Amino acid sequence: MSTTTQRPTAADSRTTGKAARVLGDRRLPVLVTAGLFLVMYGVGLSRYQNYGFAEAQVFLNLFIDNSYLLVAAVGATFVILSGGIDLSVGSVIGFTTMFTAWLVERQGLPIVVVIPMALAVGAFGGFLMGYVIQNFEIQPFIVTLAGLFLFRGLCLVISKESISIGDASVSSMAQTQVSLGGAFLSIGAIVALVVLAAAFYVLHYTRFGRRVYAIGGNEQSALLMGLPQGGTKIAVYTMSGFCSALAGLLFTLYIQSGDPLHATGMELDAIAAVVIGGTLLTGGSGYVIGTLFGVLVLGLIKSLIQFEGTLSSWWTKIATGVLLCAFILIQRAMTSRRKT
Amino acid sequence: MTTTPRWRALTHHHLFWPVAVLVILLLVNVPFTPDFFAIKMTDGHLYGSLVSIVLFGSPLILVAVGMTLVIATGGIDLSVGAVVAITGALTCSYISDQADQSALSGVFLALGIGLAAAIVCGLWNGFLVARMGIQPIIATLIIMVAGRGVAQLITDGQIITVNSEPYKLIGGGYWLTLPFSIFIVAAVVAVTVAITRRTALGLLVESVGGNAEASRLVGIRSMRIKIMVYVFCALCAGIAGLMISSNTSAADGNNAGLWIELDAILAVVIGGTSLLGGRFSIGGTVVGALVIQTLTTTIYTIGVPTQTNLVFKAAVVIIVCLMQSPKFRAKVFGAKFGGKRAAVPAPAETAPAAEASPKMEVS
Amino acid sequence: MAEPLPVLEMTGIVKEFPGVRALSGVDFRLFPGEIHALLGENGAGKSTLIKVLTGVHSLDGGTITLSGTTVRFASPSQAQQAGVSTVYQEVNLCPNLSVAENIFIGREPTRFGRIQWKRLRREAAELVDRLGLDIDVTAPLSSYPLAVQQLVAIVRSVGTGDADGQGAGTKVLILDEPTSSLDRDEVLELFALMRRLKDEGVAILFVSHFLDQIYEVCDRMTVLRNGTLVGEHMVRDLDQVGLVQLMIGKALDQLEELHDQQLHSDVGELLLKADGLGRVGGIAPFDLEIKKGEVIGLAGLLGSGRTELARLLFGADHPDSGKLTIGGKQVSMSAPNDAIAAGVAFCSENRKTEGLVPDLTVRENIILALQATRGWTRPIPVAQRDELVAKYIKALDIRPANPEARVGQLSGGNQQKVLLARWLITQPKLLILDEPTRGIDIGAKAEIQKLVVSLSEEGMAVLYIAAELEEVLRLSHTIGVLRDRKLVAQLANGPEITTTRILETIASGEHQ
DSSP: OOSSSSSGGGGHSSSSSHHHHHHOTTHHHHHHHHHHHHHHHHHHHHHSSTTTSSSHHHHHHHHHHHHHHHHHHHHHHHHHTTTTTOHHHHHHHHHHHHHIIIIIIIIIHHHHHHHHHHHHHHHHHHHHHHHHHHOOOOOOHHHHHHHHHHHHHHHHHHSSSSSEEEOOOHHHHHOEEETTTTEEHHHHHHHHHHHHHHHHHHHSSSSSHHHHHHHOOHHHHHHHHOHHHHOOOOHHHHHHHHHHHHHHHEEEEOOOOTTTTTTTTHHHHHHHHHHHTTTTTSSSSSOOHHHHHHHHHHHHHHHOOOOOHSSTTTTHHHHHHHHHHHHHHHHHHHHHHOOO | OHHHHHHHHHSTTTHHHHHHHHHHHHHHHHSSSSTTTTTTTTEEEEHHHHHHHHHHHHHHHHHOOOOHHHHTTOOOTTHHHHHHHHHHHHHHHHHSSSTTTOOOOHHHHHHHHHHHHHHHHHHHIIIIIIIEEEEEHHHHHHHHHHHHHHHHHHHHTTTEEEEOOHHHHHHHEEEETTEHHHHHHHHHHHHHHHHIIIHHHHHHHHHHOOOOOHHHHTTTTHHHHHHHHHHHHHHHHHHHHHHHHHTEEEETTTTTTTTTHHHHHHHHHTTTTTTTOOOOOOHHHHHHHHHHHHHHHHHHHHOOOOGGGGHHHHHHHHHHHHHHHHHHHHHOHHHHHTTTSSSSOOOHHHHHHHHHHHHTOOO | OOOOSSSSEEEOOOOOOOTTTEEEEEEEOOTTEEEEEEEETTTTSSSHHHHHHHHHOOOOOEEEEEETEEEEESSHHHHHHHTTEOSSOOOOOOTTSBHHHHHHHOOOOOTTEOOOOHHHHHHHHHHHHHOOOOOTSSSBBBGSSSSHHHHHHHHHHHHTTTTTSSSSSEOOOOOOOOTTTOOOHHHHHHHHHHHHHHHTTOOOEEOOOOOHHHHHHHHHHEEEETTEEEEEGGGGGGGGHHHHHHTTTGGGGOOOOTTTOOOOOOSSSSEEEEEEEETTTTTTEEEEEETTTTTTEEEOOTTHHHHHHHHHHHSSSOEEEEOOOOTTOOOOSHHHHHHHHEEEEEEHHHHHHHHOOOOHHHHHHHHHHHHHHHHHTSOHHHHHHHHOOOOOHTTTOOOOOOTTSSSGSOHHHHHHHHHHHHHHHHHOOOEEEEEEETEEEEEHHHHHHHHHHHHHTTTOEEEOSOHHHHEEEEEEEEOEEEEEEEEEEEEOOOOTHHHHHHHHHHHHOOOO
């Protein structure tokens, strides 16, 4: 028995028009980004048909060339979903390249030993930042800014010079190609896709993942609903530190050197990818799949510009900025609709 | 006995700690460089560590002064580094296109174009923050990302070098035995102090940052004020951009002003302006910027490898922020110290205050 | 009929805050299958009692017994585990998640750590269905209006312990002002849910400022005043007038005639006219006229719409209907600026959040409103500024008499005076004072009331809101009576108007 009869229409009566309802759908930004990707890819196909754009390898290269960015952006997605921000991403990546190169080349440690060490250092750095953010109530922006300085500084402490890696196992790992029919993926790309899948599972099928959304939606409520909000927050930053370190390893593999200036400013690329992928910067709404499309769109911009030949690399930044702006305004339109 | 209240008044002055840190940093140099405080006159120019600290710190002071006002309204501007690059790029590319690069009219026009671009960036940031209601970090991120691309677009990815005597004066010239940029900084700081303290702007900025809802209810038009401070901040960054490109006689779209936004924010925080907005201190910010520059110089002179500079900076950020965090002070120094800033409510009001928030003490 | 054993019994509850005894020896009991109203004016200790019960605040004295065992909760989640759930006035859910998730988050059914979405949705749907609600559990919470969100919050708290079999199931449900922003239909729906839960044996503690609602849905009530228990009654045994007396703390026949003070009679021409001004969820459309030199007092219980009415007149909130004319000109009500320009000043009851800028000095806070009207380019000349500030510090006896002192460090009464000075300096035509005497000492109270009288003699109109009826009665030419978000009566003050009369009007909602 129902006490009310009009309730089923409650949701509809609130959303007045069709347009408003479409704007209110949380999946809309992801679809827009996916659509944007397809359109851009279509434009690439029609323009550079004769230059081999249609080859499957060109498409797969998007994954190979952006594997590290994808992993970093997945970490950033967790942080942003929880309503925070992590500026230390680029520095942790840069640090990991240096740390790995130094241990492998200068200390002669085997790469299999170095990998867990690097991941542990990154995760611990993230944990520390999360701990300070949670326990001393300092804005994430400032704490991770300190992290940015610290890890970039540690890079320079290790060495001011770039260290190239000649280790045989590293280069064989870097050159391994996983064949997919006529084209191939690198180990880095495979790892990135595995991370993506794992992140998707964690966010949608574990209590921890749902807590991340809850905290991003309304931290105060999450607290009053009895969710362990502090631990979740620290875990999110730890995760981001871990992802950054993993991205650093992939970057090392990709570029086969450590350099104190590697990945400078990559936190901006990661944040841009997350936002373009439709995740609200205020937290609580978004999908890690959107982040994949965000990374792909950024990667596609780069390869389109390469194919164009006459366009210079800085158009990448400008295009990223324009997209960022467009998506921030879309987000704004969505959130203001929801509030009223 | 009579000195005690005076000493208290001194230590409680808002500039005491920043200045103390600065003085200590300066003194640290003396054992390593005995003539640290010496100032020599060579070729009619004054030289010395103190002069170079101010000279090299000039762009940072400018950017940090603009940033102070933005932070005082409760905002933040991440785009200043990009604005530095754009301004330098536009100005230098205009000058380099001139037949006579030293023609005054051309240089002035170039300065005008560069600063106009900075103002446009500021208007855009202000529009997004005040009008569209987008969080400042996010709104200014757009120009932070795109701005460097624009700067490189202007310079065509090259480092544009110019050979213009009048332009060189701004960041590398001397006047009355001192670097000219020191005069520019002095002028900007003086103008800022005058605008904020001789008019009511400073009061209204502090009010908006200190309590936005109360400000709305007394009829302050906070939208205008916010747009104004973002424009002012961008203008300061533009002047810093002129200074940096003039000093090297070159515009580098990629590296000019890199990370200056972070240094500027740090300078503001060291200077005692809270990141939450409200009370601000231009003097504190200037001292804060000098502290950062002195830190860099000190690390260099005492023979610590320069690459640890960033690690030190990270340590400073963390310490300053922890000291500003009431929760940290409460944990470390006990309730007495921690409660100092969070004004103890009058007894009679405790009960309603406690009723109002269901959030307290839940953990 | 013998009473069953209470499910919850609180005895001799004491809670102290620095300098204040918020609860002194309060007893409270709650029986299974009843709806029990907790009543009291602002500061009576209702919220504190609830917070002590749910473990938000620690207990300073007394015992809490739940189903016969003594308990002491360290946190709300512990209380929830034991079967004591709370739903607050503000919906504490996550609007970005689906209804089903909001019901189950934190205790989702899992298998090997994997959330079983199908089972979760099914159980949520069953729970919602069992409680007679018709809500699509897969829709995001934000797609529903606040009222439904509130129902979901109740469903969540009732559902505690269902999924994994942990916890005891809800025995006590606390509803803290759930109805304050709901319309009539929504309230009825909420009541239906409450009655259903009551039939299932849940004990419900209900806090509301709407007297009608209490008489409609509650079985028993407990009245608190100033942190002490005033009485526990069956609702059917106590009429509304009796209840209001209990809450305010004076029996009607004992009230003295306090307004012996002669009100001046030179009320001037019309200053302000509100025509059907109203705001959904705030206050029902009302008509009001204010004349120059007139003091209008607003009387009504907490939450009756006093503040909402004042905020509409000032443009602090946007009205949904009606128009406002000040000095013959219609005022556009987009922002307070328009009202300020027309000569309206507003001292909010929330001095800290809506009034003062705590980091600024006394002087800066005092000149803020005047400066705002002048714009930033025309600062008040230093000499004139200091003279004005000194004058008002002296006139209002603000202590410390130091214009450089930070306002955040002043006592409540002095903060209130700073706020008053801020507006007086602008020489407004209408001064709105919302609870200007709350939380300040007796001396300051008397001073502020004297000031109101002298201001009105000088021709300033004053809208005066106070919880204490005597205050309103003593100062006002006209008394507007509010009840349940409606302006129910406007009484011209005179010898025949007594606090009794006002109380009756509040209690009955009718103008006799």
